[in-house]
Amino acid sequence: MLSHMIDLNLASNNLNGLIPKQLGECSELLFLDLSKNKLDGGIPFDIGSLHSLQNLDLSWNMLTGEIPQQLGGMPRLETLNLSHNNLSGSIPTTFDDSLSLTSVDISYNELEGPIPNIKAFHEAPYKAFQNNKGLCATHICRQRVSKTKNKPGGIQNDDIFAIWSYDGKIVYENIIEATEDFNSKYCIGVGGHGSVYKAELPTSQVVAVKKLHPLPNGETSNQKTFLSEIHALTEIRHCNVVKLYSFCSHPQHSLWFMNTWKEEADTVTK
Structure with missing residues (x-):
């Protein structure tokens, strides 16, 4: 009243x-x-x-x-x-x-x-x-990427995963496109648990994508184990452990996204 x-x-x-x-x-x-x-x-x-x-x-x-x-x-x-x-x-x-x-x-x-x-x-x-x-919010992602490219140093210094977080589907589709569905020519290393691929994103940023090996029955790694390993990687700080940007759990693939480098490729696959 x-x-x-x-x-x-x-x-x-x-x-x-x-x-x-x-x-x-x-x-x-x-x-x-x-x-x-x-x-x-x-x-x-x-x-x-x-x-x-x-x-x-x-x-x-x-x-x-x-x-x-x-x-x-x-x-x-x-x-x-x-x-x-x-x-x-x-x-x-x-x-x-x-x-x-x-x-x-x-x-x-x-x-x-x-x-x-x-x-x-x-x-x-x-x-x-x-x-x-x-x-x-794909249109917002594009706008922010455009603004970042105009900054000194380009997008290499920005956190593309903060932009990607608007739509997880975009993440997966970009990775599939960048690696041509994990074509062997993009593979930079193979380890006991997965293969690492070099992926150049639409934003021109280059990342390493570790795709975990499928289990014998065709399934991907156990979800609980996968998430436990992700949690461990976010807590570890060591010169031989590379930076983990993000991860993607997809029905067909379990992926880790990391920074790329030539001299440390062996470290990524271990």
Whole structure:
């Protein structure tokens, strides 16, 4: 009933239950912060009627369901933080017209599907999208790669795997293409557990890809063992242990991604 309220901050309490849909009647509200509580249920679509709202923070709650499409139609919304919840589904296409939006964080949810094609999403850092079910942001990857190539020193000094993390499918497809489906001409070493291939990525970065040998029955290595070895490699710091960038567990192949070098090729295969 506080119709002239412009700032409501109830963050960092122990509030639980549903977000009151009556908040949508606070027509002059500019800032709404309900973060770091124990609120559950869905986000009321009534909040989308707050046409003056500039900052909406619902992060660090237990919210579920989909993001209401009405949030994408808020004409003055500049900052949106829905991170650390249990939101699912895709991001509404209404956000494609959210030209006022400048900052967004939807990390740590169960979201999937395409990223809206607007500046706020294009320029958001990787951490604003991480730990979701399957967000597709290929256009953002391309944009960041393009920017990196224009930097002094090129992309060789950047973490391509941070860019790749938007879509694991892109990782696998790029590796298959770069090695021509693991053609022997790209093999730089063979060891007891796998073969190492040199792969030049579309970004011009060169990495070593270790493909583990299949088991006699045609299956790849035991998943538990594979993940245990990955965990061990991330903890070890030794001059004879090369840097592990990332890994890929695919139904057909189990892969490790490492930096390439000629003089240390033997080390990689061991």
